[in-house]
Amino acid sequence: MRKTIALAVAAVALAGCGVLPGRQGGGGEERQSQAVAESPTKQQETSPAEEQQTAAPQDTKVIATREVAVKEGKARADITGLKRQGRTLTLNWTVTATDGKVNMHNGMSTGTLDYTVSAVSLIDPVNAKRYRVARNGTGEDAQCVCSGTQGQFLESGQTSTVYAVFAAPPADVNKINIEMPMIGVFTDVPIS
Numbered sequence: 164m165r166k167t168i169a170l171a172v173a174a175v176a177l178a179g180c181g182v183l184p185g186r187q188g189g190g191g192e193e194r195q196s197q198a199v200a201e202s203p204t205k206q207q208e209t210s211p212a213e214e215q216q217t218a219a220p221q222d223t224k225v226i227a228t229r230e231v232a233v234k235e236g237k238a239r240a241d242i243t244g245l246k247r248q249g250r251t252l253t254l255n256w257t258v259t260a261t262d263g264k265v266n267m268h269n270g271m272s273t274g275t276l277d278y279t280v281s282a283v284s285l286i287d288p289v290n291a292k293r294y295r296v297a298r299n300g301t302g303e304d305a306q307c308v309c310s311g312t313q314g315q316f317l318e319s320g321q322t323s324t325v326y327a328v329f330a331a332p333p334a335d336v337n338k339i340n341i342e343m344p345m346i347g348v349f350t351d352v353p354i355s
Contacts, residue, residue, distance in 0.1 A: 227349045236263020240346045252331040257324050260317035267315035267323050271344045278313035286340040287332045294329045
């Protein structure tokens with residue numbers, strides 16, 4: 164009897180933490196919707212070598228730009244697309260080393276061993292909400308739905324084209340702020 168009760172308590176605890184399959188753990192405002200988190204992505208079907216590729220240029224029209232000094236030089240980030248598609252929003256941008264070196268390897272990630280642009284976020288000032296990059300699942304193994312940047316140390320004149328997918332803000336939000344590590348905040352970027 165004690166084993167049955169202990170197993171039941173453990174199952175309830177694990178379900179609440181999101182450890183059991185098909186369940187999500189505790190949340191917060193920054194969490195992606197369940198449909199975005201559980202949607203299949205191309206990353207699930209690719210090999211590790213393919214995951215490190217960056218997105219092909221979607222648009223060449225720059226809708227916002229920002230130039231800043233970084234640790235070993237200067238960088239320019241150009242937002243080339245911020246497109247709503249149903250319940251998701253895709254951000255496309257380029258980073259160019261205008262002088263010296265720019266570390267894209269882990270410079271826009273959430274940790275030193277994370278070689279992606281996963282630390283980029285959208286900020287909706289009207290609804291006071293932050294949107295983090297979507298994940299292809301839950302738990303420690305969930306990968307961002309974004310560009311890989313492993314090995315990208317840009318020299319002066321080199322450009323990296325990257326992307327990230329987010330849950331879309333409400334339909335009445337037509338401008339949003341974009342926060343990028345190393346680069347700073349772009350304000351009032353139009354959503355198409």
